[in-house]
Amino acid sequence: MSDIPILAAEDVTKHFESRDGVGRHVTVRAVENVTLRLHRGRIAALVGESGSGKTTLARLLAQFYPVTSGRILLRGEPVTGPDRRFAGEVQLVFQDPFASLNSLRRVEHNLRRALKLHAHPAGDEHVRELLGKVNLTPEAEFARKLPHELSGGQRQRVAIARALAVRPSVLLGDEPISMLDVSIRLDVLNLLARLRDEEGLALLYITHDIASARYLSDDVFVMYAGQMVEGGPAESVIQEPKHPYTRLLVDSSPDPERAAGSSAFTAAEKLGEPPSLVDPPPGCRFHPRCPFARDECRTEFPPRTEFPDGGWTNCWLHVTRPEDTPTP
C-alpha cells in the first residue's frame, strides 16, 4: 500500500442551494468536513443511512459537481475539474444497471464507445477481453446482445466492463448490488474483489448492507447526516464499533445468528430518524438519537480519537479531556 492515496477527498464540504416547499431559499448541508482516502489495491466501504451523504461524497470524488470547500486530490495533485484525463482514472458504477446502459445499442457498442472515447484500441478482441474480465462468457455471444436480453447481474457486469474499458485506477461503486437478485450479488462482489487483487484497483463500495461491506472491504467508513463519524479496518469497525451510531447500524442489520430476543432493537424503537440537513442539530448531528449524549455533544463536533488497531472515531465518549487525566 503506497502512502499517497490515488484519490482523496480532503476536508470537503458540500452545500446545495435549494428551495423549500413554499419557495424559500434553503441550504442543504449534505457533506461537512469529510476526509476519505482511496488506496491502490484496497476497497473502502462507505456505509450509512440514506441521506447520510454517501452518494454526494462519491459524486464529489467523481467531480460531478464542485466542492463547496476542501480539496479533491488525484495522486496527491489537486483536481481542477472533470476532464478526459480525470475520467480516464476515475470511473463510477451506478446502482441501477437497467438505466445506466444504452438500451438501444448492443453490449459491444456500449463498450466500444468507452474504448474509443479514451483512445484505446477498440477491436472485437478488445471488447471480448473486457467481457472476459467480468466473466461474461462466451464473450462473442454476449457482445452481440442488447441490454434487455441480459439479467440484472449480467447488465451490472457490462456496466463494470464499460468502466474498466477506460483502464481506470479508481472505481466508485454506488450501491452496485442493491438492485440485483440475492443469488447473483455475491458474483458481483467477488468480481470487484478480483479487480482489486488482480488489477490493483482502488475501490469505493457504497452500501447500506453492513454484512456485504464486511465481506468485501478492507476498510469501513461510517457517515451520519453528512458527517464522517468512524473509520478503520473493516473487522474492527464492524465487530467493535466505537461510535454509538455505528453500533446502532450493526445491531439493526439482519443477523440470522443472533439469538432470539437478545437484540438491542427494542431500544431502537424510539430512536427516531436522521435529522434534516437543512437545519441539522449543532455539534454531533447524532446527539438527538444518541443514548449517551452529553452537554458537549450538543454544542461542538468532537475531535478525532485514534485507536491502536488503526481505527478512529469522532465521538466525545472517546475524547480524553485534560481534567480526566489524573495528575501525578
Place this chain on the structure above:
Amino acid sequence: MILDVKGLDVDYVSAKGAVRAVNDVSFQLRRGEILGVAGESGCGKSTLIMAIMRLLRPPAALTGGEVWLHPRDGEPVDLAARTDRELRTLRWRRIAVVLQSAMDALNPVARLSAQFADVLKAHGYRDAGKRTAELLEMVGISPDRARSYPHEMSGGMRQRAMIALALACDPELVVMDEPTTAVDVVMQRQILSQILQLRDRLGFSVVFVTHDLSLLVELADRIAVMYAGRIVEIGEAAGIYADPKHPYTKGLRDSFPPLRAPVTKLSGIPGTPPALRDLPPGCAFEPRCARRFGDCAERRPELLPVGGGLAACHLHDRERAHV
C-alpha cells in the same frame, strides 16, 4: 389454523399464451403465526399474496385452487370463490394488506386522518378520530401527525402509517409485501420489532413476503421458499436456516455474507432463474443445481415431508423410501 391454501394457480394471460406464475401452491397458516415467503424476483411471491387477497388485476388471473379463511367466529370461507361484493365484508375486518411502496399506496392529496376515516367509517367505527390516534400511537407515530399529508412524512413513517391503517379494523390476517425494502436498516429494524410486538398484543397472523431470507430467520415462525412459481421448501424458520433441505434454499442462505461469523469466500448461485414461459420439464432449479443427478432434468420432484418440514427435491427420495 387461520388460512388453508390448496393448489393455487395464477396465470398471466397474453397473446403468446398463458404463463403460470404461481403453480400448485399449498400451505397452511396457524393462528398468530408469522409465515415468511422468500424468493427472488419473478419467483411468484408477490403474485401469490395478491392472489390470496384477491387483488390480482389482468393480465393476472386466479385459475385454480382454494383459499380457505377460518375466522375466529363463524364458518370457513373460500376467498377464491367469493364475489367482490362478498369480499368487501371480509376485507379490513378479517384480512388486510400492507404493500411495498407506501408512497404509492397512500393517497397523496389526502391527510392521513381522512384516509383512516374512510376505512373506519365504512366499517362502522363512530369515533374515527379517536381510533386513528390510537392506531398511530400503536406504531409509534405521534397522533398529531394525523393532519399530515404523505409527502410531509419520511419513508419510514409512511410505511408505519400503512401498517397502522392495515390494523384499523382489527384484522385476523395481515399480508405484507416487502414492507421494509424501501427503508433504511435502522427503520427496518424498528418496523420489524413493532410488527412482532403488535402480533403478540393483538394476535393477528402474518404472511410476510421478502427477498431477504436473512431477515426472515429473525422474524418468522416458519418460512416458505419459492422458486419459479412453486414452493420448493417450507418449514420452521430456525430449521430452514440451520439445515436447509433444498439446494436452492441452501444457496439462498449462503448468498448472505455473515455479520459476525468468520468470513469465507461465498459464491452465491450460478446462473439465473428460468423463464416461466419455458420451464424445464423436471426440477426448475436443475440447471443451476450443484447436486443434480439422474433424472432431475426429467422428473419434477413433489413437495414431500423431510425432517420437520417439506421439500421438493429428489435428493430425499432415497431416505423417504427407507422410512
